[in-house]
Amino acid sequence: MEPLRIGARASMMSLMQTAPILARLAPTPAILHPFYGAGGDRVKNRAALEADGVFSEEIETALLAGEIDIAVHCLKDAPTHDTPGLTMATYLRRDDISDCLVTREDGLTLDSLPAGATIATASVRRTAALRAYRPDLNVVPIRGPVDERLRALQDRNSGVDALIVATCSMERIGLTHRITERISTEIICPPLGAAIIALQTREGDMETRRAIFKLHDSDTEVQAEAERLILRQMGGFCNAPLAGYCTTHRVGSGALTSYTVRACTFSADGGSMIDVRHSGDDAEEVAKTVCQELKRSADGKLVKRP
Known part of the structure; x- marks a missing residue:
């Protein structure tokens, strides 16, 4: 197999979180391609945060062009909707979301x-x-x-x-x-997609997807997809006034699994918010329920914090 060409942002944090990925892929050979021009990382003319995908456009363009095989993303900074021709193929085990x-x-x-x-x-x-x-x-x-x-x-x-x-x-x-x-998540609610590293590939590149599947964490995938559903339904992005997370709960030996999904939206001054959470055995359905309640709460208006 030819070495996997892995693209990541050139910030220190991005490179340090990508290095263990290369180590875990061994003995599969891999080459790192750092990208220095991500809009959100530039020192000059830094892209505004009030847009979707400001950190990922350059890397995704290279992936679509076949210049790299894998794009490494912090999921919270990735586009809310999958870019046509690309897919989030692997989710690494989630880290601390706080x-x-x-x-x-x-x-x-x-x-x-x-x-x-x-x-x-x-x-x-x-x-x-x-x-x-x-x-x-x-x-x-x-x-x-x-x-x-x-x-x-x-x-x-x-x-x-x-x-x-x-x-x-x-x-x-x-x-x-x-x-x-x-800080407790009850004080500062994390962004949807927090603490998840996602590996993106071209949709039809099954050889690459097989090579990286050993890094995949199925619990994180369920949580990630539930949270991305909320982002899509609520029109969110990385710096929108929207936050939340999905957690997994296992009963007894783990045969029974349930999920709790929380989402909240708020005013910029912190004076008003809607905070919704529900649990159930289907994370996607629970996320849909949370979205429905967010949309109808107080007729769509934010409520004052207690």
Whole structure:
């Protein structure tokens, strides 16, 4: 077999989370092709987050053109709808879906940050949650790869006291020790598709799909597809005012499986939200039920947080 040509974003986090994939594919040979021009990663003319697929267009174009065989995506950043001719062929086992706090001063938590402290994030979802939970904090925008944001945090001239980032991002770049608090998903609800790495191939490339299937996790696939269904039905994308997740529950020896699906939508100021969750034995049907309730709750209007 010819070496598999694997395309991934050229950010430090993307390359570090892709390296174990190459190792796990052994003895199948693989070659990494880093992509430096992803719209959301550019230092200059960085693409806006208010669009679908801003991190994936360049890699998908190369995959369609046959320049690579596999595209590595963080699922939350991938297009909500499958690009014609391409498919998400393999989902790796999901990592921690929570967000975490990283502070310049050691030992602080979200509750113990002093009033007026400046906390940085570019996420509409995180901003709304922070304004609801700690309205006394100063929330400011920050863009860029995780390592770039961490450098800004360490620069005392930046005025930033803390960051909210994905826990899995810190784990993947080997900086778990920098985490000062893993934040409950009840405080900051994760984005749909959080902490899932997906491997995308051309639809008809069965040889590549067979080669990577050993990396596939069936529980993650069920969760991913349920969450992507919500994104499609609710018109969401990576930085939309929409969040949620699907969890798997096994009873006894594991013969019986149920799923809980949560989704919420909210106002940017954090003052209003709709938060829905349901459980059942069919994740897709539960996700549809959640979408229906979100759409009809309060006649489609957001309700004030209690």
